[in-house]
Amino acid sequence: MLGNPTSMMREAYSLLHEGTLALAEAEMNGIRIDVEYCEKMKRKLGKRIALWEKQLLQTKLGKVWQKEYGKKLNFSSDTQLADILFNKLNIKSKKLTKKNNQATDAEVLEGINVDGIEILIKFKKANKNKNTYLEGLLREQVDGILHTMFSLVMAITYRSSSQHPNFQNFPKRDLESMHLIRGAIYPLKGFQNLGVDYSSVEVATGCFYHKDPTMIKYVTDPKTSMHRDMALQLFILETLDKKHEGTEENPGELNLYQGAKNGFVFPEFYGDYFVHCAENLMKWAKDVILKNGMPLKDHMKAEGIGTLSKFTEHVEAVETDFWENRFKVYNKWKEIWWQEYLEKGYFDMLTGFRCQGLMNRKQVCNSPIQGTAFHLLLWAFTEMNRQLKAKGMKTRMMGQIHDEMLMHLWPEEKEEVFQMCRQIMTIEIRQRFSWINVPLNIEADLTDVDSAWSKKKGVKI
């Protein structure tokens, strides 16, 4: 096959070749780190961690732990923790690990009521932030500049990966961790930090493959909304209250639209099923209040759904409707795509990559979508980098997170860069890849000059 590459495969190779060069330039440009801040916060966290360890020893959990392990006591050891909780304190974990051991993850710990457990939870989070992130930044930076690396040859899906440190998993959703870690990360001196990302790009990319008319309508017609419709169906409502509508993110505020999106639609796309969705949705929505002041719980009860098992039945019906009626063409595509893989032993992505090897059904149906979605961003990233240099502009590439490109923006070039992003990411990309069958939309975040990544705000692009 390599001796006689098709033109598609040459194109695929070229995408990675040019992409690698563009990413290498971003690596060289680097990211500015506030080293003193990192050291200060590391010391601060270190003190807190030491204090919590001391306090833990005064709690029931700590006392039992110390009695059992003495000098070998290690509050970072989940093996020891599991022994103490599940053998010594006779608690039962609500979850099992992959290897069928009782899990000790954050969710399990949150549900356990033992003196000291809250301190342990704080201890674990602080350790993660200190050891993984702050120390990672300090270790990898050179003269205050971080040259994190991107690879296009690691991920089985032909997505990218990032190392030393991983630029793609700095905390974002947990606001405390977000401020702590992203507060250390700056644009180059005199620049702003700009991030431009594709909205729901995996949903759009799915349409290139399955061409489901209902999904295409959702993605194309701004008057429609898949997540809103699913929220209405899941929570048996006629309309959504304003605060439960749309994608506006108010951290801390429970929003039915976001709930349907993250608790049902995406898990279903990735291959999860109604039992998990029902459990998670129920837990997540327990404190939601509707506009008329009625707790969502009471509303559901009035609709005949007062228990988890009733809700699970309901979500099962919603799931059946989701795949058999609403997105039946998508569902059919998954089956055909899988059968073709079984017959041929490989499948080809629209971007020209051939995926071979032993894969399960979910991998076979997810990989082409994940990989292709990333390739759109990669092409745009490469093109943006090329045009910035060709025009002799000062703005330069900083990094990439699967569906988002990050730049050091030279303030005077803002309008031109915005225009280039719109042009490349939504228009030129459709000339480059003729199989794109729905409009692509972009969103942007921006910091002030010399301001930390944590201070980023949405901006119209």
Add this chain to the structure above:
DNA sequence: GGAACTCGCCAC
């Protein structure tokens, strides 16, 4: 003393 494994947790 290092390789390999497990678990947990961060991102999309």
Add this chain to the structure above:
DNA sequence: AAACGTGGCGAGTTCC
């Protein structure tokens, strides 16, 4: 029938 996809990485543990 069964039931969440892709990564990196730190810490603890076990094995050689």
